[in-house]
Amino acid sequence: MSQSTNDFQEIPIIDLSLANEPASRSALLNNLRLAITEVGFLYITHHGVPQPVIQSLVGVLPKLFGSVGSEITAAEADLREQVDFATELSAWPSEIPELRSIVETYITELTLLGERFLSLVAQALDLPSDAFDTFLSDQNRLKLVHYPAVAPDSAITQGVGPHTDSSGWWTFLLQASEEHVKGLQVLNNAGDWVDVPVLPDTFVVNVGQAFEVLTSGICKATIHRVVSTGDERYSIPFFQGVRRDLTKRDATESFREHFSTPSWKNGHESDTRRAIDSPFLQGKYDTWGESQLRTKIRSHPSNGRKFYSQVYQKYIADDA
Numbered sequence: 001m002s003q004s005t006n007d008f009q010e011i012p013i014i015d016l017s018l019a020n021e022p023a024s025r026s027a028l029l030n031n032l033r034l035a036i037t038e039v040g041f042l043y044i045t046h047h048g049v050p051q052p053v054i055q056s057l058v059g060v061l062p063k064l065f066g067s068v069g070s071e072i073t074a075a076e077a078d079l080r081e082q083v084d085f086a087t088e089l090s091a092w093p094s095e096i097p098e099l100r101s102i103v104e105t106y107i108t109e110l111t112l113l114g115e116r117f118l119s120l121v122a123q124a125l126d127l128p129s130d131a132f133d134t135f136l137s138d139q140n141r142l143k144l145v146h147y148p149a150v151a152p153d154s155a156i157t158q159g160v161g162p163h164t165d166s167s168g169w170w171t172f173l174l175q176a177s178e179e180h181v182k183g184l185q186v187l188n189n190a191g192d193w194v195d196v197p198v199l200p201d202t203f204v205v206n207v208g209q210a211f212e213v214l215t216s217g218i219c220k221a222t223i224h225r226v227v228s229t230g231d232e233r234y235s236i237p238f239f240q241g242v243r244r245d246l247t248k249r250d251a252t253e254s255f256r257e258h259f260s261t262p263s264w265k266n267g268h269e270s271d272t273r274r275a276i277d278s279p280f281l282q283g284k285y286d287t288w289g290e291s292q293l294r295t296k297i298r299s300h301p302s303n304g305r306k307f308y309s310q311v312y313q314k315y316i317a318d319d320a
């Protein structure tokens with residue numbers, strides 16, 4: 001894969017309901033593969049987690065947070081506070097008695113979502129749908145996070161510093177604030193921080209470090225951060241757990257052969273074909289040759305001007 005394929009400017013949106021129809025399934029898997037191998041971040045819609053389960057948890061957030069705790073990421077203090085839960089935890093904040101069942105129901109639903117998602121990921125990576133099942137844990141982690149608002153002139157703007165997720169296979173993040181509230185950003189290979197705005201009824205999904213290792217780096221645990229703004233912000237990341245007895249050897253060797261073929265190393269074969277095909281199939285020129293000529297002239301404009309002066313202006317002006 002070339003460096004430039006990771007210069008994404010926005011986060012792809014994947015509609016999981018497309019998996020239900022054979023006709024739309026292969027397009028879904030194709031788009032999913034591009035998202036997880038080239039961006040490492042995506043939104044999922046039609047995720048199947050019932051809205052009441054989400055709303056009950058979002059509803060307790062304002063009650064839960066009092067004062068800002070402390071956490072360090074990338075050697076800077078983060079301006080956020082959080083409550084961590086895990087499957088089978090026994091200590092519960094007692095001020096909110098209903099919290100336990102709300103959190104347990106949410107974890108159950110997200111566990112199922114994580115399993116459904118992982119089987120699609122396996123298929124998108126040309127593996128059997130249950131290929132990753134034995135790597136899962138019976139314990140997943142949930143965090144409830146609050147980022148306080150900062151004053152416009154505040155010197156401190158680190159909600160959470162740049163990092164990749166170390167806690168699980170995949171992260172399923174609920175951005176639990178209104179749509180105008182910004183904060184989460186993802187780093188592309190060009191070094192730009194790309195905003196991940198709040199989209200209602202979605203989860204933001206990203207690759208964790210362990211899954212990057214399991215796929216020999218084909219799936220990328222992408223760097224992200226949260227910038228504090230004038231709005232307070234809530235978020236709820238769910239970290240799909242890694243089997244506790246997973247060895248380094250299992251993590252690095254289990255799929256090494258599968259991902260060592262040149263088609264993966266150079267960007268998946270069909271990704272490459274897709275990238276080449278799309279200007280041809282979607283562009284306005286009938287022939288492969290003319291579409292290629294347009295591409296080349298636009299890539300090498302001084303040669304285009306010199307050798308193809310009759311058509312140079314036409315192709316340079318054509319942004320289609």
Ligand SMILES: O=C(O)CCC(=O)C(=O)O
Binds near residue numbers: 173
């Ligand atoms: O709050 C967010 O939107 C992201 C949090 C995060 O990246 C993390 O806790 O790992």
Ligand SMILES: [Fe+2]
Binds near residue numbers: 163164165224
């Ligand atoms: Fe994170």
